[in-house]
Amino acid sequence: MLVRLVVGEDVISIISAYEPQVGLDKEIKRELWDNLGDLDTIPSDKKFFVGGDFNGHIDKEAVNYNSVYSEFGYGVRNESGEILLEFALAKKDEHLISYKKDDPN
Template identity: 45%
Template sequence: MTIKLVVGGFILHIISAYAPQAGLGEEEKRRFWEDLDEMMGGIPPTEKLFIGGDFNGHIGSISGGYDDVHGGCGFGDRNRGGVALLDFAKAFGLVVANSSFPKKEEHLVTFRSSVAKTQIDFLLLRRDDKCLCKDCKVIPSENLTTQHKLLVMDLEIKMRKRKRVVDDRPRIKWGSLTMTGALEMGEKLRTMGAWESSGEATNMWDRTSGRIRGMVAREVRGGLEG
């Protein structure tokens, strides 16, 4: 499942994944990774990407040849499912967020049962966006299901500053307008028919204000323009 969001001027793609369990056939596993590869191909590299899900694999506690993908802070021993995930991340320039922060065991284990404790749920993002991730950990007191623990990632995405539109029209300091100047301006407006406009309201105001600023104010206000 994919969700597309716009946050702070950035386009974010969030993918939720669920890999086949270890006991299922190789053909089903192959189709899962092919479908995920195809989904990745439809996302422009300039847009933000976050992937989370149960990958039913163990990436292990150390990077072991995947230094650009694995942060060296995982849990347990690596298996074939974990290798598949690391290869996928490497191919698409991703990093495993919950392997990038040193944590206690309780903040690494994502699946716990009466007979096992493992790390099979992962959050990934683009390597170039790694700086956006400030923390990633398991909340041991919160359960998604009976056995899966809640895995969270803290992101910091700064809002893009909007470019300020520069108004090159002369600025009029209306506070400096004297009573005499105001009366003189009012008389000129009356004789010029500045208010005798028709049509759409916005256009009426543009014409009237333009006439006030451009034809009257410069003649009457003396030192008003700054």
């Protein structure tokens, strides 16, 4: 679900997602993550928030995820938690560029 709010001059997009239950076909789950991957098309000057139920446990330890993790995890990390952390870490080279000259060719 997508909700857009106009706050003054800003448009804020709020995305609510729900990962299918544990035990369902992995292709169905992959579809959610593929769709969330499309968030890369949102311009970097736009504000958006993603929330929902990802059926993921991210564990108490921040091993390998210090930049996207806080101390509020619990339990033992499961596959959905691993995917969620990888999604949070994902950075494409395009996002690391502050200026890019278009090639006329």
